[in-house]
Amino acid sequence: LNDEDYEKLNNYIKSHGRDEKVQAIEQKIIETNDPEYMYDFARKVEGADIKALSEAMAKTNNARFLYDFARKVEGADIKALSEAMAKTNNARFLYDFTRDVEGADIKVLSEAISKTNDARFLYRFAQYVEGANIKALQDATIKTNNAEYMYYFAQDVNGADIKALQDAIIKANDVEEYIYYFAKNVQGADIRALQDAIIKTNNAEYIYYFAQDVKGADIKALQESKKKIDDDNLDDILEKI
Numbered sequence: 001l002n003d004e005d006y007e008k009l010n011n012y013i014k015s016h017g018r019d020e021k022v023q024a025i026e027q028k029i030i031e032t033n034d035p036e037y038m039y040d041f042a043r044k045v046e047g048a049d050i051k052a053l054s055e056a057m058a059k060t061n062n063a064r065f066l067y068d069f070a071r072k073v074e075g076a077d078i079k080a081l082s083e084a085m086a087k088t089n090n091a092r093f094l095y096d097f098t099r100d101v102e103g104a105d106i107k108v109l110s111e112a113i114s115k116t117n118d119a120r121f122l123y124r125f126a127q128y129v130e131g132a133n134i135k136a137l138q139d140a141t142i143k144t145n146n147a148e149y150m151y152y153f154a155q156d157v158n159g160a161d162i163k164a165l166q167d168a169i170i171k172a173n174d175v176e177e178y179i180y181y182f183a184k185n186v187q188g189a190d191i192r193a194l195q196d197a198i199i200k201t202n203n204a205e206y207i208y209y210f211a212q213d214v215k216g217a218d219i220k221a222l223q224e225s226k227k228k229i230d231d232d233n234l235d236d237i238l239e240k241i
Contacts (some may be wrong), residue, residue, distance in 0.1 A: 001037070001043070001076075004042040005043075006040075006056045008024070009025070009045060009047050010044075010045065010117075012081055012150075013045070013046050013047060014046075015058060018047050021184050023171065026041065026045070026048065026049060026052070026053075029041045029053075029058040030052065030053065033056070033059070033060060033224075035060040035062040035064075035066075035069075036065060037064050038053050038056055038057050038060075038065075038069075039057070039069050039073070039081065041053065042054075042057075042069065042073045042076075043072060043073055048096075049062070049199055050073060050074070050075040050076060050077075050204075051075075051077060053069075053073075054069070054073075054076050054077035054081060055077065055080060056083070057069050057080055057081065058077070058080045058083070058084035058189045059084070061084070061087065061088055062088075062215075063085060063090035063092075063093035064093065066081050066084055066085045066088070066093070067079060067085070067093050067096055067097050067100075067101070067155065068080075068099070069175055070085075070097060070101045070104070071100055071101055078101060078103040078104060078105075079103075079105060080096075080110060082088070082097070082101075082104050082105035082108055083105070083108060085097045085107055085109065085112070086105075086111070086112035087112070089112070089115070089116055091113055091116040091118035091121035091122070091148055092121055094109055094113040094116070094121070094122045094125070095124055095129070096108070097109060097111060098113075098125065098132075099128060099129055099152035104116040104144050105135070106129065106130075106131045106132065109168075110125065110129070110132050110133045110136060110137065111136065112134070113125050113136055113137070113140075114133070114136045114139070114140040115140070117140070117141075117143070118144075118151075119141055119144040119146035119148070119149035120149060121139050121142070121143060122137050122141045122149070122153075123137075123152050123153050123156075123157070124151045125128075125137055126138065126141075126153060126157045126160075127153075127156050127157050130203065134157060134158075134159040134160065135161075136162060137153075137157075138153060138157075138160060138164065141153050141165075142165065142168040145168075145172055147169050147172045147175035147177075147178040147180060150165050150168055150169050150172075150178070151169065151178045151181055151182050151239055154166065154182065154186045154219070155185055155186050162186060162187075162188045162189060163190070164187060165182075165187065166182060166186075166190060166193065169182055170193065170194070170197040171201060176198060176201045176203040176205075176206040178207070179194050179197050179198050179201070179210075180194075180198060180209050180210050180213075180214070182194060182218075183198075183210060183214045184210075184213050184214050191215075191216040191217065192218075193212060194210075194214075195214075195217055195218060195221065195222070198210045199221070199222065199225040202225075207222055207225055210222065211223075
């Protein structure tokens with residue numbers, strides 16, 4: 001249906017009400033299982049059966065239109081749409097839905113996004129969604145083995161378990177950069193443990209940055225570590241600190 005069709009249909013409804021013809025058209029729209037048609041019908045047709053269209057939309061598994069329907073259709077069944085969104089496994093729209101839709105089921109959606117393995121949106125969900133399950137989101141973030149977002153999670157999320165995230169970063173691979181950032185920027189970080197970890201990487205560049213920038217760093221221990229690294233410049237660098 002185009003805008004002209006919707007205008008004609010609404011004029012018909014004004015004259016005849018929601019008679020059998022109107023109900024038949026609505027049923028045909030539902031039977032298409034096309035989320036865009038159902039969304040447009042719900043928004044543009046006066047007196048549309050929002051409950052029936054919500055139930056039909058919930059069966060489409062289309063994250064974008066589940067989100068749009070919940071946000072923009074007055075009277076939408078938010079509970080049914082929340083449960084449907086949880087089944088999409090779409091981290092971006094799980095986050096957007098929870099953040100933007102009034103009455104979204106935080107518990108159901110928090111559990112769903114924790115299963116996505118998408119570190120970026122796990123972090124955003126924990127940071128910006130009031131009432132999010134921080135422990136579950138943190139555990140899920142650690143399982144991604146994404147050092148960048150483990151660091152962001154520790155730095156930015158209220159209630160984050162700094163020790164658990166720190167231990168996870170130390171165990172990850174090729175993460176000298178985030179060991180350094182964690183020690184430098186995360187309040188409550190265990191500087192000694194992170195220093196030991198940065199020394200074990202044998203990365204001269206980040207050992208230098210650690211010694212230069214991290215408050216509480218053991219300069220002597222970092223200087224000693226240079227003996228194990230084949231880097232002619234490290235000794236001179238550390239001597240200047």
